[in-house]
Amino acid sequence: MSPATRSEESRQAIIEAALGLCVERGFASTTIEGIAARAGVGKTTIYRWWPSKAAILIEGVENARDAAAGFPDTGDIRADLAAQTSSVMRLFNTEFGEIWRGLIGAAQSDEAAAEGVTRILRVSIDACVERLATARDAGQIRTDLDLEMAVELLYGPIYHTWLLRTRPLPEAYMESVLATLLPALVPAPDPH
Template identity: 40%
Template sequence: MTSERRQGRPRSEEARRAILAAAMDGLQEHGYAGLTIEGIAARAGVGKQTIYRWWPSKADVVLDAMLDLAETEIAVPDEGSLPADLTAFLTATFRQRGRRPVLIGLMAQALLDPVFAVAFRERFLFSRRAALGELLERAKARGEIAAGLDPELLIDVVYGVLWYRLLLDHAPLDEAAGRQLADLVVRAVR
């Protein structure tokens, strides 16, 4: 059995966290288009080569930062019922409306870069889908979802609303919208 080892120094967790925090700060200040590897490196107090050693592009740095954020700020609740779980999950998800420019930037990058698109889809979009899927599976096991309903379609409906509102900015994407969508889904599954 052989183990693959990266060349160079091992990744410093402190430097990694500083880089991801610097990326998020830079995004808040300059938006996705104005964010640069040079700016991230300067804010984090590391060299550009450190960032490029660990991430192939700005989009990959931002993707990791968003994954960390999603894991810490959007937990998969277990409140004991589908209405409570879904409301908690969707209000936490929609509370991230301030991340709109970041998510739009990542989606745009995914449309332009097929290699990044795979990473974005598999690491971010599918992980968020899996989180909601876990919640729906628990509800199904408790008998809260009518037989024959397609959970993948329900997930598409939820994230379809999220992305439609993110991309078009035609209607609020806030906690109230999260509660309304949770209520709509709960009514639909019964």
């Protein structure tokens, strides 16, 4: 096994250990010591590659996100938004959601975590803006709509309730949001 291969295996083991511990113990109780012990490496090995536990978790989330990148495009923007926002809501209720929650929490006081969270979201937001632009060109979205703001209108309500823990969301939540919001995003009906 070449040093580069061994190195890559150690990196993966560290990321897996960090994700696993974060799921089991929560973000606050995950430590570099614990990650090192589970991955079978020394702390110095970890610090050679990452400055903090948040940085390791960000790389793990980024890898998972890249594997499932892109926005569905069936040609029907309403169906695609319903499918994509519902899958985000489902994801929030999984172990991944707990890791993501921990990182967003850390991002409120840790500059490196904040940068990582912003970088991860930027790719998702850009994919949604691109899909909305395609829909706009197909006449399904108003031409005068600020697409970045449209993304915030679409995902803001989910993040609002999930991060601020104001209420448990009904399963059909995004259907209600889209039923209310979409009429404001689509072109006005032709009066003729």
